[in-house]
Amino acid sequence: MSDTSLAPIRAPKVTMARTGLIGAALIVIGLVALFAGARFGLMLAIGLGFGVALEGLRFGFAGPWRAMILRREPAGILAQFLAIALVACVAIPLLTAHPEELSGAQAPIGWAMIGGAFVFGAAMQVVLGCGSGTLVNAGSGNPVGLLALPFFAIGSFAGAYHLIWWTGLGALPILTLRGIPGLAVTLAGLALLAGLFWALGKPGSRRVPTRYLVAALVLAALAIANLVVAGQPWGVVYGLGLWAAKGAVALGADLSGSAFWAASGSVERLRSSVLTDYTSLTDFGLIAGAFGVAAWRRGGLAQPLPSYPARAWVATVIAGLLLGYSSRLAFGCNVGAFFSGIATGSLHGWVWFVAAFAGAFVGIRLRPLVGLEART
Amino acid sequence: MTRRLTASLALAGLVALIGADLMRSPPNPYHAPPVFALGSGVTAAGGFCGALPN
Incomplete structure (x- = not known):
């Protein structure tokens, strides 16, 4: 009875809150376009689209790998x-x-790259959040994602700091698939992988639900828009490392000892606004877009926080550091290396997927041991 | 405690990060590149996780 009588009062409140969310997003996009440039406002809008799509359609990378394994x-x-x-x-x-x-997201295959991808695959299963997933989780109020995020950024900064040393351990030249033949090989490889996973899948669970199909279409459209607007593919971890590097410089750190951070391009980006860095803008959008969806959903932010033992929080901090550090050695995370690497013809994307998927088996075993889920 | 607290912290952290950066490195819209990289004739030069330093 009381619910029925309150419904007309609640409905305008919900409508107002949702209108406010849309209005706030449009105002922030407009301000970035006005004070930084139209391209940067558009990149923020694309990032918001990624966040809304991933959180709204409950799609990601770590979860589906876990479901398969x-x-x-x-x-x-x-x-x-x-x-x-x-x-x-x-x-x-x-x-x-x-x-x-x-x-493109083109990078060399090397020992550190393979090791980094393996560690990333393991760490992303420990916290159940990959590059984009950690940002989306943090934005939607997942406390594990929120704690992992700053350490992910610090790890990304440190990994980039040491990147040249690690790459010096041995790496092939950058190998890319180009043109129509390159596209044909890429599509054939993806079809082969899809066939393999379909065959390995449990009968009755092979049908791709409409929600996932919509997510795939939306993500693909946004990733293409990212390339057309920014001139580079969708990435995540560079932005996180840049935030930590800017923080280090603000605290007086001297980065001239790092071949990566002392390079002219890096110095220029350290001096420039984060609102002009493409990966930072899409990262901001991922967090804010996920927040928007969680706030939009009825009861989305009213969920009680889970309770974990102390070792789970320690593991989250370590996993966050490893996610950041390893993703730099691997020349990207699930987004920059796997998604964008393969989609732009870089062979390192394929090797990244194999190594990270192998690492995921380890991470799935570690997750209950560190108290992040009930032991089975 | 609910997710309202943690989600708000995430958003507050974002605002603090951008605010602190704006004070040190304000953007200059007069140096902004064309809206679309494709067709601009300008070489792509953004930071990316797959790129080695130039």
């Missing part, structure tokens, strides 16, 4: 392959036709 449910991974294939269909021909204006 633990329960042989391949739907999420198949949707990831679909999104990558859709981006590749546009990105690889565009990169071939406009090599000056656009750059």
Whole structure:
């Protein structure tokens, strides 16, 4: 009875709150466009789109890998392959036709890259959050994601600081698939992988739900927009490392001892506003977009915080540091290396996926040991 | 405690980060690049996690 009588009062409140969320997003995008530049406002809007899509459609990377490994449910991974294939269909021909204006997520395969991807795969299963996932989790109020995020940034800064030393351990030249033949090989590889995971999947769980298909389409459209607007693919961890590096410089740190941070391009970006850094803008959008969805949902922010033992929080801090450090050695996370690497024809993306997926088996075993879930 | 607290902390951290950076490195809209990189004729030069330093 009371619920019925209060409903007309609550409805306008909810509508006002939701209108406020949309209005706030539009105002912030407009302010960034006005005071930093239209391209940067557009990049923030694309980042917000990523955040809304990932949180709103409950799609991600770590969760589907876990579902495949633990329960042989391949739907999420198949949707990831679909999104990558859709981006590749546009990105690889565009990169071939406009090599000056656009750059791919192209990086060398090497020992540190493979080791980094393995560690990243393990750490992302410990906290159940990858590069984009940690940002989305933090924005939607997941305390594990919130605690992991600053340490992810510090790890990313430190990993970049040491990147050249690690790469010196041995790396191949950058190998890329270009043009229509490159696209054909990429699509064939994705189809083979999809077939393998489909075959390994449990019968009855192979159908990709509509929600995942929509997520794949939206993510692909946003990733293509990211490339067209920024001239580079969707990435996550560079921005996080930049925030920590800017913090270190503000505290008086001298980064001239790092071949990475002392390079001219890095120095320029350290001096520039974060509102002009593409990965920072999409990272801001991921956090804010996830917040917006959580606030939009009825009861989305009213969920009680979970209770974990102390060792779980210690593990979260360590996993956050490892996520950041390893993703720099691996030349990207699930977004920059796996998603954007494969979609823009870089062979390191394929190797990254194999190494990180192997690491995920370790992370899934570690997660209950550190108290982040009930032991089974 | 609910997620309202942690989500608000995340957003507050974001605002603090951008605010602190704005005080040290304010953007200059007069140096902004064209809206779209594609078709701009300008070489891509943003920071990216897959790129080695130049």
